[in-house]
Amino acid sequence: MNQRDMAELTANLIMRYYDNDHMPFLEHMDDEALWYGPAEGQFIKGRDAMIETWEKEDHTLTFTVGDMKAVTNSSHPSTCNVMLTYTVVTHYPSGHDISVYQRILLCWGERTMVDALGKKTKEPRILVCHISNPHRKHDDDVIYPKNLEQLQGSRTDLPHKAERLHFHGCDRSEHFFLSDNILWIEASHLGKHSIIHTTNDDIEVLTPVSELEKLYPNLFIRCHQSYLVNPNYIRKVRRFQVTLTNGVTLPIPEKKYTAFKAKLPK
Numbered sequence: 043m044n045q046r047d048m049a050e051l052t053a054n055l056i057m058r059y060y061d062n063d064h065m066p067f068l069e070h071m072d073d074e075a076l077w078y079g080p081a082e083g084q085f086i087k088g089r090d091a092m093i094e095t096w097e098k099e100d101h102t103l104t105f106t107v108g109d110m111k112a113v114t115n116s117s118h119p120s121t122c123n124v125m126l127t128y129t130v131v132t133h134y135p136s137g138h139d140i141s142v143y144q145r146i147l148l149c150w151g152e153r154t155m156v157d158a159l160g161k162k163t164k165e166p167r168i169l170v171c172h173i174s175n176p177h178r179k180h181d182d183d184v185i186y187p188k189n190l191e192q193l194q195g196s197r198t199d200l201p202h203k204a205e206r207l208h209f210h211g212c213d214r215s216e217h218f219f220l221s222d223n224i225l226w227i228e229a230s231h232l233g234k235h236s237i238i239h240t241t242n243d244d245i246e247v248l249t250p251v252s253e254l255e256k257l258y259p260n261l262f263i264r265c266h267q268s269y270l271v272n273p274n275y276i277r278k279v280r281r282f283q284v285t286l287t288n289g290v291t292l293p294i295p296e297k298k299y300t301a302f303k304a305k306l307p308k
Contacts, residue, residue: 209247
């Protein structure tokens with residue numbers, strides 16, 4: 043199993059899960075998969091039992107998932123463990139929002155699948171799903187906690203419509219940042235890598251600034267050979283520098299000053 047591919051697959055399934063599109067996630071479960079959490083003592087064995095449990099779920103909750111980090115390891119070519127960490131905000135019909143820092147461990151294994159024509163293929167299947175940060179289960183709950191008093195989270199605002207960007211971390215981790223959470227991007231390692239400066243953290247990734255500029259021309263503006271800035275976080279521009287909302291000041295070469303100002307949103 044390619045660990046990067048499994049990290050991306052896992053992240054995509056979880057993000058669809060929080061879009062209330064549950065079946066792709068459940069269909070990747072092994073026939074004998076084990077599910078633990080998110081409620082205290084919540085244990086389900088087998089894909090059929092999981093699907094049957096989900097059919098009983100009835101809620102009007104919506105969710106916003108923040109920046110996500112995926113860390114993988116593998117002890118065999120046919121297995122892969124993926125640990126996801128992220129913030130998820132649950133939006134309740136009452137208008138209340140509750141934020142929880144979530145951790146999910148998914149253990150994947152290859153299984154031989156046989157189609158209707160007898161053709162055999164190897165497909166990744168989830169063997170174990172362990173959702174940490176357990177909450178107290180209310181009698182009315184099936185999977186999701188529908189009662190605010192059960193939760194210990196806090197109020198957190200996250201952008202609802204931001205684009206989600208995927209970066210390969212220099213420490214072999216995978217990062218899925220919301221574009222609205224990125225303040226600026228800085229060249230590092232002699233221009234071969236980049237440092238992503240977000241509202242919460244600074245992460246070094248493998249992609250150089252020059253490539254990121256080409257990938258996301260609608261999201262970031264090049265103010266200097268070594269820097270991309272998110273125009274949403276620009277406080278002011280003067281000769282020859284740009285100041286961000288957090289007080290960070292980045293240089294603008296004199297010859298690039300006019301061109302940079304022309305690219306700013308009107």
